[in-house]
Amino acid sequence: MARSYSGVVLFLLVALLVFAGYLFYQTQQEPNGQRPPSSAVTVKTATANVEPLLRQISALGTGIANDSVQLIASSSEYLTYLNIIEGQSVQQGDIIARLNDVEQRARVAELQSQLEEQKRQLDRLKNLAATQATAQSMLDEQQTRVNSTVAQLESAQSRLDQMTIKAPFGGILGLRRVSQGAYINSGSVITTLDDISTLRIEFSVPERHIAELAIDMPLSIANVAYRNTEFKGRIKAIDPRLDPVTRSVRVHGVIDNNDLRLRPGMLMNVTVTLTNQDALMIAENALVPLQNRQYVYKVGEDDRVTEVQVEIGQRIPGWVEIIDGLEEGDEVIIEGVQKVRDGVLISRVE
Incomplete structure (x- = not known):
């Protein structure tokens, strides 16, 4: 009985070893009769192709x-008039503000009066010079006085004009920075104007x-x-x-x-x-970003991959332009990039 039991055990052990050997043999075979080496990584690849691309930046x-200025005070004076509504549209030449200009107006009026008197004297001397009853030197001196007064009047008129702040162009007024009646210093910002x-x-x-x-x-x-x-x-x-x-x-x-x-x-x-021009394109999921650089895994003739740095251009959904690093026809890994490293052997799947 013991001998019969030992024979059954021995038979079962032999059958188990044969079955295990058969399984090992099957794992070493592919359906077509050959299995790639166990070190090969299964990935999906595609080639870089030149395609039409509508280039955009x-x-x-x-x-x-389009035009923007700060309206400022040209002199230190009291602000006597203010015509600012924030966000209001104004036209070129509209009066925005006016400083106290009483002194400047008086000076202009004085010089205008002087100029009129000097011109009358000049006319009299010209009439006398026509009858040679006066010297030419007196006529020249009077002409000089007239010219000097004209220059002073122009300067005074310019200072008077600066007391009135006008819009240099049409636009929208900004926030008011001062109040009417306030004493403001030269260079103070009154408001802004934007076209x-x-x-x-x-x-x-x-x-x-x-x-x-x-x-x-x-x-x-x-x-x-x-x-x-x-x-x-x-x-x-x-x-x-x-x-x-x-x-x-x-x-x-x-x-x-x-x-x-x-x-x-x-x-x-x-x-x-x-x-719209031709560009070298690859699938966007072939990119492997590292810091501020981009890499792809390029497949060589021996089915081993090489990590290649590329310069990318424009992206469109699912695709990316390659400016440098690849050539047309280069084969790159587009699926399974997480499983490969530089120099590994790969096998392709459809």
Whole structure:
């Protein structure tokens, strides 16, 4: 009985070993008869191809007034007249404020009276000179007096004009900084004046796009206050100088703002439409970001991958432009990038 039991146990052990060997053999085979080495990582790949691309530049810009000034007092005097309503539209030449100008008016009136008298004396001397009853030197002296008084009158009139602050252009008045009747010092700000019927947008463009920029190039502008509204503008000016730190150029765009919805200081999302041209494109999920650099895993002829740093350009949904680092036809990993490292062996899946 013991011998029969031992035979059964031995038979079961042999059968178990045979089955285990069979399983091991099966794990070493693929359905097609060969399995890649156990070190190969299964990934999905794609090639970099040249595709048509509508090139656009996205940038953050700031709204600035087309014209903007601070209206200041030119002299230290009492403020006798103030015509400021915050946010009010004014036209060019409208009187905004007036300083106490009694002394200046009196001086102008005095010089005007002197000038009239001196001109009458000059006319009399000219009549006498015609009959040679007076010397030419007296005529010249009187002409000099007239010229001197004219110069003094012009200077006094200029000082009188400066006592009245007028709008240098049409625009919107800002907040009032002073009160009527106050004594203000020379250089004190009375209010601000901004022309925002046309709004300027200032933004920066990287150096590599300078050759593609041109005056009157179309702009698309958006602001968080008007999420569903797209404003249209155009490039007005391009700074001839580049920022030596950021290697970018400042650009000014203009946009019609007659409805006054946009204001100076607003943050603008600016999109510049360049040209429709061919570009080297890869799937966006092939990128491996590291700090401020971008990498991809490029597959070599021996199915081993190499980590390559690339310079990217424009992004569109699901795709990214490659400016430098790859060539057309290069094979890159687009799925499974988390599983690979530089130099590993890969196997492809459809």
